[in-house]
Amino acid sequence: MNNIFAYDFMIRAFIAAALIGIIAPCIGTTIVLKRLSAIGDATSHSALAGIAAGLMTGVHPVLGAVIFSMAAVLGIEAVRKSFKNYSEIATVIIMSTGIGLTAVLSGFVGNTADLNSFMFGSIVAISDFEMILTVGLSVAVIAVTMLLYRELFYIAFDEDAAELAGVPVKTVNIIIMLLTAITVSAASRIVGALMVSSLLVIPVACAMIIGKSYKSTMIISIVFAELFTVGGLFASFYLDVKPGGSIVLIGVAVLVMLLIFFRRR
Amino acid sequence: MAAKYEEVLKIEKLYFDYSDTSVLKDVNLTLYQGDFLGIIGSNGAGKSTLIKLILGKLPYYKGSISLFGTDIKKSFPRDKIGYVAQKANSFNTSFPATVKEVVMANLYSKKGLFKRYNKQDEERFYEVIRRVGMEGCENRLIGRLSGGQQQRVFIARALISEPKLLLMDEPTVGVDMQSVTEIMNLISELNRQGITIVMTNHDTPALVEVSSKLLIFCSHGNGEFVDRANLTMEQINQIYAGKRRHNHE
Numbered sequence: 106m107n108n109i110f111a112y113d114f115m116i117r118a119f120i121a122a123a124l125i126g127i128i129a130p131c132i133g134t135t136i137v138l139k140r141l142s143a144i145g146d147a148t149s150h151s152a153l154a155g156i157a158a159g160l161m162t163g164v165h166p167v168l169g170a171v172i173f174s175m176a177a178v179l180g181i182e183a184v185r186k187s188f189k190n191y192s193e194i195a196t197v198i199i200m201s202t203g204i205g206l207t208a209v210l211s212g213f214v215g216n217t218a219d220l221n222s223f224m225f226g227s228i229v230a231i232s233d234f235e236m237i238l239t240v241g242l243s244v245a246v247i248a249v250t251m252l253l254y255r256e257l258f259y260i261a262f263d264e265d266a267a268e269l270a271g272v273p274v275k276t277v278n279i280i281i282m283l284l285t286a287i288t289v290s291a292a293s294r295i296v297g298a299l300m301v302s303s304l305l306v307i308p309v310a311c312a313m314i315i316g317k318s319y320k321s322t323m324i325i326s327i328v329f330a331e332l333f334t335v336g337g338l339f340a341s342f343y344l345d346v347k348p349g350g351s352i353v354l355i356g357v358a359v360l361v362m363l364l365i366f367f368r369r370r
Numbered sequence: 371m372a373a374k375y376e377e378v379l380k381i382e383k384l385y386f387d388y389s390d391t392s393v394l395k396d397v398n399l400t401l402y403q404g405d406f407l408g409i410i411g412s413n414g415a416g417k418s419t420l421i422k423l424i425l426g427k428l429p430y431y432k433g434s435i436s437l438f439g440t441d442i443k444k445s446f447p448r449d450k451i452g453y454v455a456q457k458a459n460s461f462n463t464s465f466p467a468t469v470k471e472v473v474m475a476n477l478y479s480k481k482g483l484f485k486r487y488n489k490q491d492e493e494r495f496y497e498v499i500r501r502v503g504m505e506g507c508e509n510r511l512i513g514r515l516s517g518g519q520q521q522r523v524f525i526a527r528a529l530i531s532e533p534k535l536l537l538m539d540e541p542t543v544g545v546d547m548q549s550v551t552e553i554m555n556l557i558s559e560l561n562r563q564g565i566t567i568v569m570t571n572h573d574t575p576a577l578v579e580v581s582s583k584l585l586i587f588c589s590h591g592n593g594e595f596v597d598r599a600n601l602t603m604e605q606i607n608q609i610y611a612g613k614r615r616h617n618h619e
Contacts, residue, residue, distance in 0.1 A: 138466075266527070269451070270478040270531070317511065318471055
């Protein structure tokens with residue numbers, strides 16, 4: 106059997122996966138508990154449009170994903186204001202826009218294999234530049250999450266009370282959205298834009314079954330996300346399957362086992 | 371009330387409309403430190419609206435609302451205000467948060483952005499938990515507590531920021547009968563300790579019993595501000611029914 110760590114591309118993939126395994130649940134915990142899980146989907150589809158635009162214009166695809174997904178989350182906030190009592194409409198409109206743009210722009214992308222690798226993830230394609238970009242974006246997400254830990258908790262638990270206590274709710278909500286956009290973009294290379302939203306949600310769903318506090322839920326969700334991403338890379342390498350698919354399927358399998366085990370108890 | 375007590379809340383000529391519907395008309399009242407204001411009236415009379423106005427959640431109104439001598443449009447003294455809402459509106463019971471996490475969160479009004487909790491904050495937490503009778507529940511998930519216990523936690527959350535004025539909007543809704551009595555006793559005790567209380571409650575007799583002042587939204591739509599001590603229950607009922615007017619000041 107080949108030694109998985111004998112390859113530089115695998116070392117890069119493991120480092121990137123380890124970082125994504127931290128940042129995805131950091132931001133996932135907040136969006137799941139705020140019942141905004143669908144935003145991950147809308148953002149990832151917009152990120153895919155940014156990737157297609159990047160491949161078309163020569164801008165780095167991950168940077169394209171960052172720009173488009175940030176525009177998407179700001180767009181969700183803008184549309185949400187017009188439909189105050191039906192805020193989920195905003196998510197669907199932006200997701201549809203992302204899918205539509207991807208469909209149109211993909212027609213102008215020369216090498217569709219590149220776009221496919223971003224849709225379903227790839228472990229061989231991570232360049233040094235993407236590695237540095239992933240590290241930079243991950244450090245930014247981890248730093249902001251730690252700095253705003255109390256604010257994120259209070260807003261997720263009770264937004265009205267947080268506002269009354271003086272938490273700058275609107276600003277923090279926009280920061281949450283931008284962090285989601287960055288996380289989705291950073292993870293799109295290895296997990297795949299179509300599956301990245303599940304990495305925001307599944308580890309948190311697993312952690313919510315056994316977590317005994319907000320803090321422990323966040324820590325446990327990071328442990329699960331690391332298990333899924335690293336396990337997914339092993340599966341991808343040895344079984345020759347797409348890493349995004351293996352990461353998500355391991356996550357779903359663990360979630361199902363936890364649900365069965367804890368329901369029996 | 372003697373002038374030596376600090377003026378906590380002053381409302382003058384307050385009018386508020388929702389679209390074309392007039393909700394509050396010419397509400398006037400003044401509360402001093404240690405007062406207990408019970409707001410009574412039928413559903414839709416404007417009780418909760420008045421609480422929201424005092425909290426600064428509804429910015430468009432006529433008249434003035436001052437807290438601790440300053441108009442809330444100029445400055446809102448959030449570090450002196452505590453708020454307890456109806457339990458059912460307050461949170462999602464499957465949220466994975468402990469009692470300690472929920473209560474400590476409200477230290478934000480004292481500490482502000484980026485500040486970490488210190489030893490004094492921990493001591494303050496244990497003090498308010500004792501005050502509301504929830505010792506031993508610090509690390510329990512709030513969603514696993516009974517309705518009455520959850521509401522005690524929310525009172526503790528309001529108390530941890532050391533408020534001088536506590537606003538409570540139907541705090542006993544969704545709480546079992548035994549806990550209602552305990553919570554009302556707890557609120558009365560907080561008032562005896564010097565915290566000014568403004569409270570709405572669906573159980574009018576229970577609220578009238580503990581209040582020192584009343585704001586009665588009667589059938590003709592105006593709010594009558596009265597001193598509880600000067601009135602019998604029958605007179606209060608007459609004001610409530612719009613058969614009698616009372617000028618407090």
